[in-house]
Amino acid sequence: MTRKVIAAGHICLDVAPVFSHKCVQDISEVFRPGGIVQIGEAVFSTGGAVANTGLAMKIFGADVELIGKIGRDPFGDTVMKILSGYGAEQGMIISGTDPTSYTIILTLPGIDRIFLHAPGADATFCSDDVPEAALEDAVLFHFGYPTAMRRMYLDGGSELIRLMKRIKEHGIASSLDLSAVDPSSEAGQQDWDTILRKVLPWTDFFVPSAEELCSMIDPERYKEWLQRAGRQDVCTVLDPVRDIRPLAERCLSYGAKVLLIKCGALGMYLRTAGADVLKTIGSRLEFSIGEWADLEIFEPSYVPDRIVSGTGCGDTSIAAFLTAVLNEETPQEALHLAAAAGAACITGPDALSGLMNMTELKERIHAGWKKTGGQRRE
Numbered sequence: 001m002t003r004k005v006i007a008a009g010h011i012c013l014d015v016a017p018v019f020s021h022k023c024v025q026d027i028s029e030v031f032r033p034g035g036i037v038q039i040g041e042a043v044f045s046t047g048g049a050v051a052n053t054g055l056a057m058k059i060f061g062a063d064v065e066l067i068g069k070i071g072r073d074p075f076g077d078t079v080m081k082i083l084s085g086y087g088a089e090q091g092m093i094i095s096g097t098d099p100t101s102y103t104i105i106l107t108l109p110g111i112d113r114i115f116l117h118a119p120g121a122d123a124t125f126c127s128d129d130v131p132e133a134a135l136e137d138a139v140l141f142h143f144g145y146p147t148a149m150r151r152m153y154l155d156g157g158s159e160l161i162r163l164m165k166r167i168k169e170h171g172i173a174s175s176l177d178l179s180a181v182d183p184s185s186e187a188g189q190q191d192w193d194t195i196l197r198k199v200l201p202w203t204d205f206f207v208p209s210a211e212e213l214c215s216m217i218d219p220e221r222y223k224e225w226l227q228r229a230g231r232q233d234v235c236t237v238l239d240p241v242r243d244i245r246p247l248a249e250r251c252l253s254y255g256a257k258v259l260l261i262k263c264g265a266l267g268m269y270l271r272t273a274g275a276d277v278l279k280t281i282g283s284r285l286e287f288s289i290g291e292w293a294d295l296e297i298f299e300p301s302y303v304p305d306r307i308v309s310g311t312g313c314g315d316t317s318i319a320a321f322l323t324a325v326l327n328e329e330t331p332q333e334a335l336h337l338a339a340a341a342g343a344a345c346i347t348g349p350d351a352l353s354g355l356m357n358m359t360e361l362k363e364r365i366h367a368g369w370k371k372t373g374g375q376r377r378e
Helices: 048-059 074-084 120-124 150-169 192-202 210-217 219-229 240-254 313-326 331-345 358-366
Strands: 004-009 012-017 042-047 063-067 069-071 093-095 102-106 114-118 138-144 173-177 258-262 267-272 296-300
Touching: 004 048, 012 074, 042 048, 042 074, 048 063, 048 074, 048 138, 048 313, 069 074, 069 120, 093 120, 120 150, 138 150, 138 313, 150 173, 150 192, 173 192, 173 313, 192 210, 192 240, 210 219, 210 240, 210 258, 219 240, 240 258, 240 267, 240 296, 258 313, 267 331, 296 331, 313 331, 313 358, 331 358
Parallel strands: 004 063, 004 138, 012 102, 069 093, 138 173
Antiparallel strands: 012 042, 102 114, 258 267, 267 296
């Protein structure tokens, strides 16, 4: 059997104006009513989990089919042109009625990114948009950003649950990623804790960020994180045991099997269920249950050569992790590769241009790539 991966879900066109400003502490230093902000050329790239994770997995050597929905419009034409450069445009769905989703990304030095997002065709994506024929020879199905896809989260996430059940019935291993939501938006008003309780029993690899996950299943804890962080990046004040472990235990109680929580510049936290639970992972995936059972590992980040943009770092880390799983790497090596991919990604202006292939990542890791805090890989 081939080891084909499907990367499905949210896709958009990212438009990122280049700012030449020095580090600023407050956005009002740059944006003022009636003012003119001089910027450089815009960087156009594909965004969303389908493109970021799916194309990164292709760069890492996996056989990937992308399934996402775009419009028949200039932004959609640009998305297709970019995907065709990777030979990855065949599985895309082109809607004659919905516009292509796009995101304007404002990356000001010294301030976390600001996203201006138009949902477009992603809002109408549903389980039926994943054709049966695509599932026939798939080993792994990765679905990203139901949090930004209206039809997938309405009615208590019933469409998302239906999709993940379909995948499980085919014996395909499944992976699920989330995205941040605006608390005041329709997506932010959904009961995500209840949705995750219902969908995680059908999910094999759950790969959210710490902030996304905490804000959805434990809002009071998240408020405390924000207060503790003040003006700092939240992830810089987190402790893996005190802050991340309770979230992991809750997800395992909901039915998660392999849980990878992205903690930004701090690192990555891996937690896995026992062997009896891991036996229920999609049967098409060759997976060493004994090697992966009952793990709790925190992997510090690698020190990047430079910091250009954090766009797509989480998505590409997931791509490296899932590719390592497909390649039957050890859990420890999968974590090293995931952290290394994030450190490589941050050196480019978009999700893909800073990446190395798997061989290059391994060589850099084993040559003693420094980790945060001055550590090196043992």
